[in-house]
Amino acid sequence: MKHKIFLIMGLFILAVFTLFSIFPQLFAPYFPKEIFTPWQSPSFIHLLGTNDMGFDIFTEIVYATKNTLIIGITSALISLSLGSIIGILAGYTTGFSRHFFDGLIQVVLMIPMLPLAIVIAAVVGTSPLNTILVIALLGWGQTAKAVRAKTIELKQSSFVEALVILDISNTQIMRKHIFPNLLEVVLAKYIMSVASCIMLESTLSFIGLGSTVDVTWGTMINLAYQRGGFLRGAYNWLLTPGLCITLCILAFYFINIYFEHTKDRVSDLNIK
Amino acid sequence: MKKKLVISFIALFVVIVINFLIPIAMEGDPVLMLLGIEEAEINLETYQYYYQEMNLHKPLPVRFFHYFFDTITGDFGYSFHFDQEISSLISSRIPNTLQIAIPAILLSSILSIVLGIPMGMRKGKTLDRTTSLSMIVVDAIPAFLLGLMLILLFASKLQWFPYGSLNSTIPPTGFFPLLLDRLHHLFLPILTLTLASLPSKYLIVRNMTANLRCEKYIIYARARGLSTSRIYYSHILKNIAQPFVTVVGLHVGIILSGTLVIETIFSIKGMGSLISDAISFRDFRVLQSCLYVSALTVVIANLITDIVCKLLNPKVRLGVYDET
Numbered sequence: 001m002k003h004k005i006f007l008i009m010g011l012f013i014l015a016v017f018t019l020f021s022i023f024p025q026l027f028a029p030y031f032p033k034e035i036f037t038p039w040q041s042p043s044f045i046h047l048l049g050t051n052d053m054g055f056d057i058f059t060e061i062v063y064a065t066k067n068t069l070i071i072g073i074t075s076a077l078i079s080l081s082l083g084s085i086i087g088i089l090a091g092y093t094t095g096f097s098r099h100f101f102d103g104l105i106q107v108v109l110m111i112p113m114l115p116l117a118i119v120i121a122a123v124v125g126t127s128p129l130n131t132i133l134v135i136a137l138l139g140w141g142q143t144a145k146a147v148r149a150k151t152i153e154l155k156q157s158s159f160v161e162a163l164v165i166l167d168i169s170n171t172q173i174m175r176k177h178i179f180p181n182l183l184e185v186v187l188a189k190y191i192m193s194v195a196s197c198i199m200l201e202s203t204l205s206f207i208g209l210g211s212t213v214d215v216t217w218g219t220m221i222n223l224a225y226q227r228g229g230f231l232r233g234a235y236n237w238l239l240t241p242g243l244c245i246t247l248c249i250l251a252f253y254f255i256n257i258y259f260e261h262t263k264d265r266v267s268d269l270n271i272k
Numbered sequence: 273m274k275k276k277l278v279i280s281f282i283a284l285f286v287v288i289v290i291n292f293l294i295p296i297a298m299e300g301d302p303v304l305m306l307l308g309i310e311e312a313e314i315n316l317e318t319y320q321y322y323y324q325e326m327n328l329h330k331p332l333p334v335r336f337f338h339y340f341f342d343t344i345t346g347d348f349g350y351s352f353h354f355d356q357e358i359s360s361l362i363s364s365r366i367p368n369t370l371q372i373a374i375p376a377i378l379l380s381s382i383l384s385i386v387l388g389i390p391m392g393m394r395k396g397k398t399l400d401r402t403t404s405l406s407m408i409v410v411d412a413i414p415a416f417l418l419g420l421m422l423i424l425l426f427a428s429k430l431q432w433f434p435y436g437s438l439n440s441t442i443p444p445t446g447f448f449p450l451l452l453d454r455l456h457h458l459f460l461p462i463l464t465l466t467l468a469s470l471p472s473k474y475l476i477v478r479n480m481t482a483n484l485r486c487e488k489y490i491i492y493a494r495a496r497g498l499s500t501s502r503i504y505y506s507h508i509l510k511n512i513a514q515p516f517v518t519v520v521g522l523h524v525g526i527i528l529s530g531t532l533v534i535e536t537i538f539s540i541k542g543m544g545s546l547i548s549d550a551i552s553f554r555d556f557r558v559l560q561s562c563l564y565v566s567a568l569t570v571v572i573a574n575l576i577t578d579i580v581c582k583l584l585n586p587k588v589r590l591g592v593y594d595e596t
Contacts, residue, residue, distance in 0.1 A: 103279060110283040112570045114529035115547070115563040116290070122551055122559055123294050199414055203533060206416045207548055221417070235424060242417035249412040257408075 003261040010254030013247050021066035028059040039232065048236045052227045057237050060220060061244060068216040068248070071128055072198035075135040079197070080190050083140035084182065087147025092155055092174050105148065108141040114203065121209040128214050131204065135197050143189045150185045154178050188259055195252040202245050217241035276578055280571040287567045291560040292339050302328060307352045308554030318352075325349055348561035353553040358561045361546065366565075368438065369531050369542035372458060376465035377527055381520050383466070384473035389504045389512075391474075392481025404478060411471035415530045419464040419537040426460060433460050436538035461538045468530050469523055476519050480512045513584050521577025525570045 020027055029047070030036075038054040040046050048057035090101035117134050124130045154160060155178075163173050204210055205218025208226075212219065220241040224230070229237045295302045303322045304310070323329065326349070327338045342348070348358035391400040410418075427435045434440070434457055444453055484490060485508075493503050535544030543562060550558035582588050 103282065106279045107283045107286055110279060110567075110571060110574065111287060112525040112528055112563075112566045114532060115566045116287070118532075118547060118551065119291070119294065119556075119559050119563045122554070122556065123298060195412075202414050203416065203529075206414070206533065207536070208551060221420075225420075230420070238420060239417070239424075242414065242420070246409075246413045246417065250409060253408050253412055 003258050006254040007258035010251040010258070013251035014255075017065050017069060017244075017248055017251075020062050021069050024062045024066065028056075028062040030056045030059045032059060032063045034059070039234065041234075042236050048240055049234065051224070051229070051234070051237050057240065060215065061217070061241060064215045064217050064220060064241070065244070067128060067211075067214045068198060068201065068218070068245070071132055071135070071201050071216065072194050072248075075132040075139070075201070076190060076193040076197045078132070078136035079138075079140040080143055080186060080193055082136070083143025083189070084147050084179070084186055086140065087144035088151050088174050088178060088182070090144065091148040091151025092170070092178060102148070105141060105144045108138075109145065113138050114200070117200065117204060118207065118209060121204055126209055126211045128211050131201060131209075131211060134204075135200050139193065139197060139200065143186070143193060146185055146189055147182055150182055151178055154181055184263070188256065188263075191252050191256045191259070195249045198245065198249055217245050276575065280575060284564075284567055284571060287564055288340055288343050291343070291564065292336055294556070294560070296332075302326070306556045308556060309352060314352075322350075322352075343564060348564075349557055351555060351558050353550075353555045354558065358558055361558070362543065362561060362565055365541060365543050365546050368540055369535065369544065371438075371454075372461045372465055372534070372540065372542070373527050373531050375458075375462045376469060376530075377520065377524065379462065379466045380470045380473055381516075383470055384477050385509065385516070388474045388477025389481050389508055392478040393485050393504070393508075395478070395482040395485070400478070404475065407471040407474050410467055411475075413468075415464065415468040416533045416537060418468055419461070419534050422460050422464055423537065433457075436461075436540065438540055461534050461540060464534050464538075465527060465530050468534075469527055472526075473516075473519060473523065477512065477516060480515065481508055484508055484511060514581050517577055517580050517584060521574050521580075524573035525566075528566050528569060 033055060035054040036046065036050050036056065038050055038052050040050040042049045046056050046058070048061070051057055051060070086101050086104060090098060090105055093101070117138055120138075121131065121134050124134070160173060160177065163177060168177075201210070201216065202218030202221070205216055206222045206225070208222055210216055210219040210222065218241075221238060224234065224237040224241075229235075295306050298305050303319060303326065304314070306326070307314075307322065327335045330338070346359050348362070350356075351358050351361060354361055387403065391403050394400050413421075423435060426433045436457070438454065438457055439450075440453055440457075444450055490503060490507060493507050498507075531542065532544035532547055534540075535542045536548045539545065543566070547559060547562050550556075550562065
């Protein structure tokens with residue numbers, strides 16, 4: 001019961017951000033790129049003030065929600081699919097392909113992600129699609145590791161043994177029997193994966209490798225930092241996008257806490 | 273152990289291959305692209321020099337061979353923008369990065385044990401729930417935001433600590449004043465990095481302890497009337513030491529990524545600010561060399577952790593038990 005609060009809080013935060021991204025015009029008081037007097041402090045007319053170009057900061061935040069969420073969710077989705085496929089292959093197959101995929105996972109986990117992401121992002125240039133691909137192609141290691149461990153566990157279970165005895169082909173066992181049993185692990189990983197993708201995106205954007213056209217929260221902080229928001233004391237411009245990132249990641253963490261708790265309870269029941 | 277070594281070498285090799293393939297995949301003149309300069313900025317002589325240095329007149333496999341051996345011997349070439357050998361540039365920056373990375377690794381590890389074990393023992397109680405929840409909240413804050421917030425609070429509002437850099441503009445004389453001055457400057461960056469890497473370590477220690485607390489040897493230790501701290505640091509710590517060291521080793525990469533951002537914010541001239549300078553110059557060779565050096569650091573850290581893990585295991589340490 002106590003843990004339900006986390007689920008409700010997480011879903012509430014996500015619901016607000018989803019509404020922001022689907023109907024930005026309902027929440028934003030002004031149009032994006034509408035110009036007012038620059039460097040205004042927060043007031044009732046401009047909830048969070050205006051930035052150096054005279055844009056209303058609250059409007060910018062509302063419109064940036066969609067880009068941030070889309071990058072986080074799609075890159076997590078792609079990296080999840082990659083991770084599950086490679087994880088299953090590393091866990092289930094034998095011989096050379098097992099060693100190959102096993103090694104692949106360990107190598108990917110060994111290479112420091114942010115420097116590699118920086119080098120690739122600096123080369124391929126800044127567009128939302130590129131950012132999504134860079135994050136997705138580098139971030140599947142943890143998922144693959146978890147899926148591999150669960151697959152090995154499943155492979156030793158009696159139902160898979162029975163399927164092998166029945167002479168069901170390996171592809172079919174992997175696709176129809178092992179994959180559905182992995183969903184629990186994969187979904188738990190997905191929630192955390194979205195959070196870490198949003199985190200990585202914001203870090204890349206803060207360094208200055210984010211898309212400058214489709215503004216995300218990370219880009220906003222970068223611009224605020226680069227254009228003197230810090231020196232002028234425009235903390236509203238600097239910190240509110242960061243607060244949004246934190247809230248968004250926290251929402252995913254909270255949902256994860258709830259699911260982990262229910263999982264614990266289910267496994268406790270099984271033992272008793 | 274042997275397998276880990278092979279994996280480490282493959283990882284480094286993959287990094288070198290990626291670095292080598294990037295300029296080939298890029299459009300435009302490779303020399304200009306890699307140096308990140310416009311055609312007007314460079315004269316023919318310099319262009320020829322770099323063309324020769326990158327072996328662009330040779331066939332691809334030979335070029336790879338040269339690139340591979342240059343990289344593993346630490347010869348990264350000459351940077352046009354920084355006007356310095358890249359290897360000496362990096363080696364002059366590494367000490368500054370280590371000055372914040374090593375204290376942060378040590379501090380976050382010690383704090384995670386000191387906080388994590390007691391909280392794991394009282395899992396589910398109010399104190400544990402508040403501590404763990406606040407750790408999760410801290411974990412959700414991106415490292416750069418944490419740094420900015422600490423600067424705003426401690427440097428801007430309270431003015432307890434300076435905004436950044438390593439020393440005062442006029443450093444004091446004498447060893448101890450100099451050391452104090454350095455510590456005063458490094459306090460905020462180290463605090464940021466420690467806070468950024470503490471939550472994940474703390475949660476791992478807490479969960480491992482929570483799983484151990486119902487073990488029989490803990491209950492017997494209690495029944496024998498041993499003090500709480502003796503149980504914590506002599507019984508539990510010994511049992512979670514091995515996985516904990518592995519986690520600390522794995523987190524070296526995360527700490528390294530943290531320093532990248534934090535150095536820029538606190539204007540410390542380390543690897544991180546080198547990378548962000550290289551990004552703004554589009555100096556790809558410096559970026560690539562930094563990637564290689566950080567991969568090398570992570571690989572070495574992983575190998576050291578493995579050795580420490582082996583030594584922590586009394587069966588191996590005392591030679592009682594042959595692992596094969």
